[in-house]
Every structure is written in structure tokens, then in C-alpha cells.
Amino acid sequence: MKRLVQLILLLFIVINSAYSQINIKGRILDKADDKPLTNASIILLNRDSVLRYFNRANEEGKFQVKNIKPGSYIILATYPKFELYSDTIQIADKDLDLHDIKINSQRNVLQEVIVTRRLPITLKGDTIEYDAASFATEKNAKLEDLLRRLPGFTVTGDGSITAQGKSVQKVFIDGEEFFGYDPKIAIRNVRADAVDKVQLYEKKSEEAELSGIDDGVRIQTVNVVLKEKARKGVFGNMEALAGSKELYAGNLFAAKFNKTERIGITASHNNMGSSSGREGSLRMNNQITGAPLNTNLGANYENQFFKKALKVNANYGYDNNSNRNHSETYNKNVLPDESIQEKNSKNDNERHSRSNGLRSNLNMRLDSTQTMELQSNANWANNSNLTYTDSKTGDGSGNPISDFRENNQSNSSSSNNNFRLNYRKRLKAGRSVNLMVGNNHKESNSDSKVYSRTYFYKTGDSTIIDQDRHGRNSGNDFNSSINFNNRISDYINLALGYSFNHSKNTNTQNSTDNITQKFDSLYSQNQIDNNTNQGVNINFSYRKEKLEINFSNRTFYKNQKLNDSYRSIDLARNFWDNNLNVDANYRLSNSKNIRLAYQSSNIIPSFDQLQPLQPQTNPLFQQVGNPDLKRAVNNNISANYNAFSLLKGTNININGNLSFVNNPIVNKTTILDNSAQISTYENLSGKSNWNGGLNINHMQPLANRRINFNKSANVRFNNSYSYTKFEGGQSGGEFLLNNAKNTNFSLGSSLNEQDSEGFDFDLSANAGLNIQQNSINTQYNATSFQGGTSAYVKYFLPKKFNIMANIFYSYTGPTKLYKKSINQFYTNIELEKKVLKDESMTLSVKAFDLFNTFNNTRRNASDTNYSESVQQVLTQYFLVGVKWDFNKYLGKGND
Structure with a gap:
């Protein structure tokens, strides 16, 4: 049996x-x-x-x-x-x-493309991979120069990267961040001849990767894969610059790579206003604002231990910066009764700041199913500031209304430290659990002496403020979460989570009147803010073949309290809050992709907007809260289409978005006839603040792929509301609702050729219209033309001489209130000579704003408020420099 x-x-x-x-x-x-x-x-x-x-x-x-x-x-x-x-x-x-x-x-x-041993561009799933050896660069060129030669990439003078029409936010070296506090250090210093591949892809947000909950956020990322021999060696560069107006700069970067270990240091000292080592960059508009002095130091260490089970990344940064500057602002505020208040302000400022920052990241693989990551950061800073303000307000006909002058001298110190511990355990059958615990603690102290005199011409009254102010702020924020992921099938994943957060912040300012030696409660506060948030979240994702759908919803229960004993304020509220995110991604083919997304969230009025009276800053401005404010609801819809052809080398990227806020919280401003303002807030029912935009970028190669031709079109529209009342006007002291509409159209194109032979060039041009409309005082509605062009040309001469020129021009047309157009033009030029056998040293002579033509006027507009400003700047100067690139082993040898 x-x-x-x-x-x-x-x-x-x-x-x-x-x-x-x-x-x-x-x-x-x-x-x-x-x-x-x-x-x-x-x-x-x-x-x-x-x-x-x-x-x-x-x-x-x-x-x-x-x-x-x-x-x-x-x-x-x-x-x-x-x-x-x-x-x-x-x-x-x-x-x-x-x-x-x-x-x-x-x-x-490949049609007419000649197949060689290497393919310049390949697609690997969602990743576009560029073969570095297929794109020629100069000897001793940097990663930044290589990226400029890759189809679909643009790199601005300050090092900002755009790829396939999207801004690149992360740059990795062999999958790891290098100098995490400043990713631009990598592209400016890693050698191009050490690079094997450049990979472009979209990664999930750091929060999604740590928690396991996909929030739908995608970050355009570049990963640089080094050659095997380039993972061991010493490299770096040293630069010294000196010039007219007693200008100088010195920069150092040095790094040592040894398989898994990476050590790097940076140092710079200059009086040219830059903390990034870009003082000698010809591509930038190097106007020097004020009288700056900067010193910066940095160090980075990375390594892997215990058979790569433990990854360590730590970096330190020191900054010591100061500046003296003078600026002037000319403001015109159009009032509801069609009159104008004009304010001319002069500001002299001297500031000093010193900070130390330390960041570390430990990532440990406990076993084949468990990982743990510990992030910790600390920062200490000291700041001092001395400001003198002289502001005069008139009625637009030359008659004075008020005169405000203030001296403010302050000193402050602050510290901040935080940590975050993440633990992940992979369970059976595609399941995992994620735990997170974090805490952030901050403190600051400040002392300031304030003396101001405000004179009102209509009444002949004056207000004098002579105070000592002592401030102390502290805060602690604890947060934790647990998330469970379950792969239901090959296509469906479900994640559930719970989060808890508690924060307490104390903000104290004690103001003493030096004339009466009494405490001044009007300019003081003793505010304690307690918040406790608990939330549950659910994430559902579906991925099959070419379609990917993510749905996430976060629901919070919030308990918030605010108390201020100086102003007898005791506010408390409990409420539910919900955030919804849905996005769908469909791959039409390996080279075509379309993405749609929708987000809905609440805009919760802050306690600053709710409390009846904020501490006053000066007699000309008073902030009054509205305790009856209700939440507003923000809805955002976005779409993206991208198509890339490897054979033709073309790319088209279309981005569109529409965002609208129901029951918006709008500003409500009362302007007194003595030019003082009282500001509060109010919900606007039955109307919406909204904005939208559409951006189209198209890239195609010309001249047998030697030239990249880029074209772009952009339109943006903004619709918003605000209340204004002028008590001295003819409207009877009633609030008028203003509907401000702003529309921008622009077209742009560029031609780029960089093969390090004969001459390289990068040419661009753009033109557009700015249409500004208001429902009140329509006589000042205006349409202005804006445009510009720039050209960068590098010519390779015999005997290792090179000459470069960068020419820039922009135009801003006149408006109804500002009759003059703004023309900004400058020309930068450089002559360089490469010396030594390996061309590792470069001697240069540079001239910035050669013809001394740059106009630093800036123009801004917001609702019915228009302003122009100028600063103390130095644009024309000359520099001589020497730069030495040193390299031992890194990237050397034959492929």
C-alpha cells in the first residue's frame, strides 16, 4: 500500500x-x-x-x-x-x-553609415550610451569638453548640462557621486581621455530608491564609465591668473584613483567673485559684482571595503567669502486710481561669511538580502552683514511722499546636523521591506543694531527706530517610515507605507529700544511651532512590455500648534491632507517615448499667513494674517514626447505642462497715501491662478554630422490675481481685483561644430515677445521684443597657438513706463599657447568686455509693480594666466 x-x-x-x-x-x-x-x-x-x-x-x-x-x-x-x-x-x-x-x-x-570596430552611439534598454573614443577632443581636454561634442548635449559656460532637451541633475563617475556637494567638479576636472563610455538615462528620485516607493519623479542622469586603466592614477591641474584692477585667482584640483579608492582635493582663492574655479572661462559673462574675496577648500574620499560590501563616501567643504557692493533700484508702482508712486533706492552692503560643511555616506551590504545606508551631514557658519539703505518715494510728478534711511549691522552664527538611516530587507517572492529613521537639528543666534529714520512729508511726522535685537532660533525634526513592497506578478507591484514626523521650532527675537531702554513688543516675537504628521501611502505600478503606469497616493493626518506669548497668539488645527500622483510612460519604440503625468496636492496656509500680526520690520511695511484662510488645491498636468534616431542622429523633444490652483490664496495690499503698505491674504473663490507652457526642441546633424543644428520654440502663459487698495485715491478706499496675465513667446536656434581641427564654433540666436496685461490701469499694458545672439569661435593656429573669441548681444525693448531699450553687448577674446612636450601647460592672455560696452541694467515686472536696477560691476579687465595639467597613468597608453 x-x-x-x-x-x-x-x-x-x-x-x-x-x-x-x-x-x-x-x-x-x-x-x-x-x-x-x-x-x-x-x-x-x-x-x-x-x-x-x-x-x-x-x-x-x-x-x-x-x-x-x-x-x-x-x-x-x-x-x-x-x-x-x-x-x-x-x-x-x-x-x-x-x-x-x-x-x-x-x-x-546602418544604411550609408560605415561600420567600424566601434559604434558611436548605442541603445541599451532605456539608456543611451556614447562611445567616448568616437568623439575627438583636444589633448588634455576635460569631461566638459567631451560632453559638448555628444549629439543632444549642451553645456553652458557655468557648467550646466542639458541632454535631450532636459536638464541633467546628476553626474556619476562609475556609478558613484564624486564631490557630492558640487557635481560640476567632476565634469571640469576628470580627463576626457580617461573616459570609456558616457551613459544617459533617467533614474528614480533618491527618496524612491531609498524607500522603495516610486513617486513618479525621474531625474536626467549622466554616468561616466572610466577606462579600466583610468581607474588607477593621479591627475589634476593648477591655475594662476593675474590682471588689471589688481585682480588675481588661483585654483588647484588633485585626485588619486586606485581601483575602488578615490581621493580628491580642491582649493581656490580669488578676488573675482567666483567660488567655482571658472574665473578664466571665456564662455561666461564674467562681470565682477562689487569687491569680492573668496577662499574655498574641499576634500573628498571614497572607498570600498570587505569585498565591496561596505562603500564609504565622505567630503568636507570650507568657504570664506566677503563682498562690498553698491546697487540702485528704480521702482514704479501703478496705483488703482491710475496714479504712480515712484521709489528710488540706494543700497550699500558689506557682508562676510564663513562656513564648514561635512557630508558622509556609508552603504553596507549585510548579506545577499539586506542593505543598510547611513547618511550624515553637519554644517557650521558665521555671518556678518552691514547695510545702509536710502529710499525716497514720490508721487510721479516730482513731489516727495516719504524718505526712509536705515543702518543695519548684524552678526549671526548657526549650526545644523542631520542623519538618515535606511534599512532594506529583500523577502521571498519579490517582496521587500524598507525602514527609515532620520533626525535634523539646527540652531542659530544673531545680534543686530538697527537705526532708521522715516519721514512723511504730508504730515511732517518722522519715526525713529533705534534698537538692539537679539535672536535665537532652534529646531528639531524627527521623521521615520516603514514601507512594504510586494511584486504581485511579473507586471504588477504594490507598495504600502506608513510615515511619522514630529518637528518643534522656536523662533525668538527680543528688541530693545535704545532711547527708552524698554522692550519693544512690536518688533519682537517668541514663537513656538509644534507639528506632528502621520501618513499612509500606497503605490501601484504596472509594467509590461512598452507600457509603465505608476499610481501613488499619500494621505496625512496633521496636528499643528503655534504659540507666541509676546503677541498672545495661540493657534491650533487638525486636518487631513492628500497628495495624488499618476504617471504613464509608453515606449512607442526603442527610440520613441511618450509620458503623461498628473499631480494633485493641497496648498495649506502657513501660520505666518494665519496669525493676526507679524513682527514689524520697518514703519513702511506691515504684515497682517488672516485666520479664516482655507486651503487651496493645486492640479498639474504634464506631457513629454521624445524621439531619437541613431541612424539620422536627430532628436525631437516636446514638453508641455498646465498647472491651475483652485480657491487660490492671493495677496491683498493696502497702499496708504504716505507710501506705507499693509499686506494680508484672502481666498479667491470662483477663480483660478494658472500657468502653462509648451517647449519644443529639435536637433539634427549637418555636413556629414560635423555640425549639430538645434532649433527650439517656447511659449509660457501665467494668469494670476491680487487685490489692491489705495486709501488716498478716487476708488473710495475699495479693494480692486487685478487680473495679471503674462505671455512669453520665443524662438531659438544654434549651430555647433567642435572637432578640434581648423576651427570650432558655437553660434546661437533667439527672439521673442513678452506680453504683459493687467485688468486695471490697462493703459500700461505693453508688448516688448526680446532677443539676442552669441558666438564662440576657436581657431587652431600653427605652433600650438590658439585664439578664441566669445561675442554676446541681447536686446530688451521699451515699455510704456520705461521708454529706453536695454542693449547688453560684450566681447571676450583669448590667445593661448600650449607648451611642454605633452602640451600639459597653457599660457594665456585674456581680455573681457574688450570694448567696455556691457550694460548691467536689469528690468523686472510683477502685477502692477515695475522696477529697474543697476549694481556696481566691473566688466572690462585683462588677465594673463598659466595652467598646468598633470597626469600620472590615468588614461595613458594605447587602446
């Missing part, structure tokens, strides 16, 4: 196994002539891209893969010198016949 039971069980297992193992078959053919591709490889990968089954085609091109478990697979068909065939198949409960699979020879795929 026992043997019979065993036999029955064995038979059941065999039958069940036979019914659960499926076979697939098909035939691999040359698409050009239907000839069989003998010995073609057939590969089946699971959803995690792990190889599960493999076979080859016979002489007739036929293949069969047996005993496949049901599920979803990626099938690959490969044959030497033929394109890679890829598709997703679903194995159910019966055999599958794929019939004929026809693939192209690479000669047909």
Missing part, C-alpha cells in the same frame, strides 16, 4: 510537470532574401534580464526551446553582423509557434 501511494504521488508529479513545461519553436531568416541563419542564437531572459533558456537554430534556421515554465520572458535572437532581435513573449499553458523571425544585416540597418 505504501509503495502504491508513492507511485501515485510520483505519477502525479510527472504529469503535473509535463503539463507545466511548455515548448516554443520558430525559424530565423535573413530578412533580405529569406535564407536561413544557421546556428543563430536563441536566448530567453526573465523580467530581471537573467538568462533562463538557450538554444541554436539548425541548418534550416529552425529552433526549438523545450520545457519552459509559464511566465513572461524577453526573447533575443542574435547572429554575427546582424541586428539584435528583441521581443517580449508570454508563455501560458500551451506550446507557442513564433513562425518566421526575420532580422536585418547590419549593412541594411
Whole structure:
């Protein structure tokens, strides 16, 4: 009987196994002539891209893969010198016949492109990979120069990167951040000849990666893969500059790479106003504001220990900066009764700041299923500031209204430290649990002496403020969360989470009147803010073949309290808050992608907006809260389409968004006839603040791909509301609702050629219209033209001489209130000579704003308030410099 039971069980297992193992078959053919591709490889990968089954085609091109478990697979068909065939198949409960699979020879795929040993650009899933050796750069060039040569990339003079029409926010070196506090250090100093590949992709947000909850945020990311030999060596550069007006700058960068260990240091000292080592960059508008003095030091250390189970990243930064500056602002405020108040302000400022910052990140793999990460940061800073303000307000006809003068001298110190611990455990069957605990603590102290005199011409009254102010702020923010992820199937993932946050902040300012020696409560506060938030979140994601959908919803219960004993304020509230995010991504093909997203969130009025009276800052401005404010609801819709052709080298990117706020919280300003203002807030029912935009970028190569031709079109529209009342006007002291509309149209194009032969150039031009409209005082509505052009040219001369020029021009048209147009023009030029056998040293002579033509006037507009400002700047100056690039081993040798 026992043997019979065993036999029955064995038979059941065999039958069940036979019914659960499926076979697939098909035939691999040359698409050009239907000839069989003998010995073609057939590969089946699971959803995690792990190889599960493999076979080859016979002489007739036929293949069969047996005993496949049901599920979803990626099938690959490969044959030497033929394109890679890829598709997703679903194995159910019966055999599958794929019939004929026809693939192209690479000669047909690449059309007129000559196939060499290396392909300049390849697609690997969602990643675009550039082969660095396929793009020529100068000797001793940096990663920044290499990126400028990659199709679809642009790099501005200050080091900002745009790729495929999107701003790049992260730059990794071999998958890790280098000098995490300033990612631009990597592109400015890592050598181009040390780079093997440049990868471009979109990564999830740091919060999503740590918690396991996909929030739908995607970050445009560049990962630089170094050559194997470049992972060990010493490299860096030293630069010294001196010039007219007693200008000088010195910069140092040095790094040592040793497989997993990376050590780097940076240092700079200059009186040219930059803390980034870009003082000698010809591509930038190097206007020097005020009289700056900067000293910066930095150090970075990375390594891996215990067979790469522990990753360590730490960096330190020191900054010591100061400046003296003079600025002037000319403001025109159009009042509801069509009159104008004009304010002319002069400001002299001297500031000093010194800070130390330390950041560290420890990532430990406890075992094959557990990881733990600890992030910690600390910062200490001291600041001093001396400001003198002289402001005069008139009625637009030359008659004075008020005169305000103030001296303010302050000193402050602050400290901030925080940590965040993340633990992740992978469970069975695609499940995982994530735990997070973090805390942030901050403190600051300040002392200031304030003396101001405000004179009102209409009444002949004056107000004098002579005070000592002592401030102390402290805060502690504790947060934690637990999230559970469950892969329900190959396509569906569900995540549930809970979060808890508690914060307490104390903000105290004690003001003493030096004339009466009494405490002044009007300019003081003793505010204690307590917040406790608890929330649950759910995330649902679906990913199958070309479609990816993410849905997340976060619901919070918030308990908030604010108390101020100086002003008898005791506010408390409890409420629910909800944030919704939905996004869908559909891959039309390997090179075409469309993405749609929707977000909904509440705009909760802050306690600053609710409390009846804020501490006053000066007699001309008073902030009054509205305790009856209600929340507003913000809705945002965005769409993106991207298409990239490897064969043609073209790219088109279209971005659109629309955001609207229901029941918006709007400003409500009362302007007195003595020019003082009282500001409060109010919900506006029945109307919405909204804005939208559309941006189109298209790139295509010209002249056998030697030149990149970029075109762009952009339109943005903003619609907002605000209340204004002028008590001295003819409107009877009633509030008038102003509807401000602002529309911007612009068109742009650029031509870029950089192959380090003959001459390189980067030319761009743009033109647009700015339309500003208000529902009150419509006589000042205006349409102004804006445009500009720039040109960067580098000519390679014999004997290792090079000459460069950067020419910039912009135009801002006149308006109804400012009759003069603004023309900004400058020309920078440089002559350089490379010396030494390896061309590692460069001697240069540079001239900035050669013709002394730059106009630093800035113009701004907001609702019915218009302003122009100028600053003390130095634009024309000359520099001589020497720069030495040193390199031991890194990237050297033949490929």
C-alpha cells in the first residue's frame, strides 16, 4: 500500500510537470532574401534580464526551446553582423509557434553609415550610451569638453548640462557621486581621455530608491564609465591668473584613483567673485559684482571595503567669502486710481561669511538580502552683514511722499546636523521591506543694531527706530517610515507605507529700544511651532512590455500648534491632507517615448499667513494674517514626447505642462497715501491662478554630422490675481481685483561644430515677445521684443597657438513706463599657447568686455509693480594666466 501511494504521488508529479513545461519553436531568416541563419542564437531572459533558456537554430534556421515554465520572458535572437532581435513573449499553458523571425544585416540597418570596430552611439534598454573614443577632443581636454561634442548635449559656460532637451541633475563617475556637494567638479576636472563610455538615462528620485516607493519623479542622469586603466592614477591641474584692477585667482584640483579608492582635493582663492574655479572661462559673462574675496577648500574620499560590501563616501567643504557692493533700484508702482508712486533706492552692503560643511555616506551590504545606508551631514557658519539703505518715494510728478534711511549691522552664527538611516530587507517572492529613521537639528543666534529714520512729508511726522535685537532660533525634526513592497506578478507591484514626523521650532527675537531702554513688543516675537504628521501611502505600478503606469497616493493626518506669548497668539488645527500622483510612460519604440503625468496636492496656509500680526520690520511695511484662510488645491498636468534616431542622429523633444490652483490664496495690499503698505491674504473663490507652457526642441546633424543644428520654440502663459487698495485715491478706499496675465513667446536656434581641427564654433540666436496685461490701469499694458545672439569661435593656429573669441548681444525693448531699450553687448577674446612636450601647460592672455560696452541694467515686472536696477560691476579687465595639467597613468597608453 505504501509503495502504491508513492507511485501515485510520483505519477502525479510527472504529469503535473509535463503539463507545466511548455515548448516554443520558430525559424530565423535573413530578412533580405529569406535564407536561413544557421546556428543563430536563441536566448530567453526573465523580467530581471537573467538568462533562463538557450538554444541554436539548425541548418534550416529552425529552433526549438523545450520545457519552459509559464511566465513572461524577453526573447533575443542574435547572429554575427546582424541586428539584435528583441521581443517580449508570454508563455501560458500551451506550446507557442513564433513562425518566421526575420532580422536585418547590419549593412541594411546602418544604411550609408560605415561600420567600424566601434559604434558611436548605442541603445541599451532605456539608456543611451556614447562611445567616448568616437568623439575627438583636444589633448588634455576635460569631461566638459567631451560632453559638448555628444549629439543632444549642451553645456553652458557655468557648467550646466542639458541632454535631450532636459536638464541633467546628476553626474556619476562609475556609478558613484564624486564631490557630492558640487557635481560640476567632476565634469571640469576628470580627463576626457580617461573616459570609456558616457551613459544617459533617467533614474528614480533618491527618496524612491531609498524607500522603495516610486513617486513618479525621474531625474536626467549622466554616468561616466572610466577606462579600466583610468581607474588607477593621479591627475589634476593648477591655475594662476593675474590682471588689471589688481585682480588675481588661483585654483588647484588633485585626485588619486586606485581601483575602488578615490581621493580628491580642491582649493581656490580669488578676488573675482567666483567660488567655482571658472574665473578664466571665456564662455561666461564674467562681470565682477562689487569687491569680492573668496577662499574655498574641499576634500573628498571614497572607498570600498570587505569585498565591496561596505562603500564609504565622505567630503568636507570650507568657504570664506566677503563682498562690498553698491546697487540702485528704480521702482514704479501703478496705483488703482491710475496714479504712480515712484521709489528710488540706494543700497550699500558689506557682508562676510564663513562656513564648514561635512557630508558622509556609508552603504553596507549585510548579506545577499539586506542593505543598510547611513547618511550624515553637519554644517557650521558665521555671518556678518552691514547695510545702509536710502529710499525716497514720490508721487510721479516730482513731489516727495516719504524718505526712509536705515543702518543695519548684524552678526549671526548657526549650526545644523542631520542623519538618515535606511534599512532594506529583500523577502521571498519579490517582496521587500524598507525602514527609515532620520533626525535634523539646527540652531542659530544673531545680534543686530538697527537705526532708521522715516519721514512723511504730508504730515511732517518722522519715526525713529533705534534698537538692539537679539535672536535665537532652534529646531528639531524627527521623521521615520516603514514601507512594504510586494511584486504581485511579473507586471504588477504594490507598495504600502506608513510615515511619522514630529518637528518643534522656536523662533525668538527680543528688541530693545535704545532711547527708552524698554522692550519693544512690536518688533519682537517668541514663537513656538509644534507639528506632528502621520501618513499612509500606497503605490501601484504596472509594467509590461512598452507600457509603465505608476499610481501613488499619500494621505496625512496633521496636528499643528503655534504659540507666541509676546503677541498672545495661540493657534491650533487638525486636518487631513492628500497628495495624488499618476504617471504613464509608453515606449512607442526603442527610440520613441511618450509620458503623461498628473499631480494633485493641497496648498495649506502657513501660520505666518494665519496669525493676526507679524513682527514689524520697518514703519513702511506691515504684515497682517488672516485666520479664516482655507486651503487651496493645486492640479498639474504634464506631457513629454521624445524621439531619437541613431541612424539620422536627430532628436525631437516636446514638453508641455498646465498647472491651475483652485480657491487660490492671493495677496491683498493696502497702499496708504504716505507710501506705507499693509499686506494680508484672502481666498479667491470662483477663480483660478494658472500657468502653462509648451517647449519644443529639435536637433539634427549637418555636413556629414560635423555640425549639430538645434532649433527650439517656447511659449509660457501665467494668469494670476491680487487685490489692491489705495486709501488716498478716487476708488473710495475699495479693494480692486487685478487680473495679471503674462505671455512669453520665443524662438531659438544654434549651430555647433567642435572637432578640434581648423576651427570650432558655437553660434546661437533667439527672439521673442513678452506680453504683459493687467485688468486695471490697462493703459500700461505693453508688448516688448526680446532677443539676442552669441558666438564662440576657436581657431587652431600653427605652433600650438590658439585664439578664441566669445561675442554676446541681447536686446530688451521699451515699455510704456520705461521708454529706453536695454542693449547688453560684450566681447571676450583669448590667445593661448600650449607648451611642454605633452602640451600639459597653457599660457594665456585674456581680455573681457574688450570694448567696455556691457550694460548691467536689469528690468523686472510683477502685477502692477515695475522696477529697474543697476549694481556696481566691473566688466572690462585683462588677465594673463598659466595652467598646468598633470597626469600620472590615468588614461595613458594605447587602446
